Amino acid sequence: MQILTPNSLKDHSLLDSGNGQKLERFAGYLISRPEPGAIWNKKLSAADWNKAQAVFIETGKWRQTSPPPRPWLFRHKELTLELKLTPYKHTGVFPEQAVNWDWFSELINNSPGQPNVLNLFAYTGAATLAAAAAGARVCHVDSSKPAVSWAKRNQELSQLSDKPIRWIVDDCLKFIEREVKRGAKYDAIIMDPPAFGRDTSGKTFKFNRDMPRLLRLCHNLLSDKPLFFLINAYNVGHSPQTLKNLLADILPSDRIQYGELQLSNNDISLPCSLFARYN
Numbered sequence: 001m002q003i004l005t006p007n008s009l010k011d012h013s014l015l016d017s018g019n020g021q022k023l024e025r026f027a028g029y030l031i032s033r034p035e036p037g038a039i040w041n042k043k044l045s046a047a048d049w050n051k052a053q054a055v056f057i058e059t060g061k062w063r064q065t066s067p068p069p070r071p072w073l074f075r076h077k078e079l080t081l082e083l084k085l086t087p088y089k090h091t092g093v094f095p096e097q098a099v100n101w102d103w104f105s106e107l108i109n110n111s112p113g114q115p116n117v118l119n120l121f122a123y124t125g126a127a128t129l130a131a132a133a134a135g136a137r138v139c140h141v142d143s144s145k146p147a148v149s150w151a152k153r154n155q156e157l158s159q160l161s162d163k164p165i166r167w168i169v170d171d172c173l174k175f176i177e178r179e180v181k182r183g184a185k186y187d188a189i190i191m192d193p194p195a196f197g198r199d200t201s202g203k204t205f206k207f208n209r210d211m212p213r214l215l216r217l218c219h220n221l222l223s224d225k226p227l228f229f230l231i232n233a234y235n236v237g238h239s240p241q242t243l244k245n246l247l248a249d250i251l252p253s254d255r256i257q258y259g260e261l262q263l264s265n266n267d268i269s270l271p272c273s274l275f276a277r278y279n
């Protein structure tokens with residue numbers, strides 16, 4: 001089991017966490033938002049926390065003492081990603097995932113030819129763009145039209161408009177069922193499935209119910225010698241071992257690494273997501 005923490009982020013730092021919240025700097029702008037898992041005590045003073053320029057209050061409501069910079073951009077290597085204060089407390093970037101982007105970018109860079117990568121539950125496109133920048137042909141799938149539009153905007157901001165990316169607004173399960181029927185093949189698959197999600201027609205995705213089928217279908221889509229397979233997941237209520245066991249249903253267990261992505265501020269590390277990855 002591995003604990004992985006990004007160590008070279010210039011546009012994100014975690015300043016503190018505790019009492020159900022986290023205090024972060026995103027590209028020069030300080031925000032505080034809920035982190036239900038942070039049940040320990042804050043380390044910084046109330047005065048430090050009060051420096052937050054935006055505080056998430058409730059769904060759809062941030063209290064701001066000053067607006068975010070314009071443009072408000074998160075940069076990491078080849079990526080330039082637009083940040084926003086969204087109604088559901090997110091910013092459009094999960095900075096801990098830089099560890100994932102860097103890991104597969106190196107694999108893509110070192111692979112001969114142009115690998116074909118499928119990115120499922122692909123949100124605002126950070127992983128899609130990192131894979132494309134490293135030299136992959138990418139198919140990006142997400143059921144949210146606004147998320148796909150945001151991802152396309154990130155493609156422009158990152159000056160990656162000439163890269164071969166197929167943008168699909170669809171339910172991941174429906175899309176890959178069709179891809180299997182069409183005989184499509186991918187050299188690598190990335191996925192960040194939610195505990196619970198909705199497709200374009202309101203049908204639900206449930207991690208516990210749907211992951212085994214999702215992985216079986218993905219297995220049918222893999223080329224003979226897959227380059228990599230990455231599962232990342234937030235708040236699914238499982239151990240990283242569960243992700244590993246799921247991935248081992250379809251790929252050799254001895255080539256799977258698994259663990260937790262964390263953000264760190266020297267004093268304390270904040271558990272963020274689980275991962276299992278094969279290569």
Ligand SMILES: C[S@@+](CC[C@H](N)C(=O)[O-])C[C@H]1O[C@@H](n2cnc3c(N)ncnc32)[C@H](O)[C@@H]1O
Pocket residue numbers: 092093094097121122123124125126127141142143144147170171172173192193194196197198199204205234
């Ligand atoms: C946890 S977020 C992904 C975070 C992202 N990978 C990142 O690192 O920035 C989950 C995404 O899954 C999408 N989603 C939820 N249910 C879906 C479904 N059934 N089919 C396709 N996408 C879905 C949501 O629209 C959302 O963009």
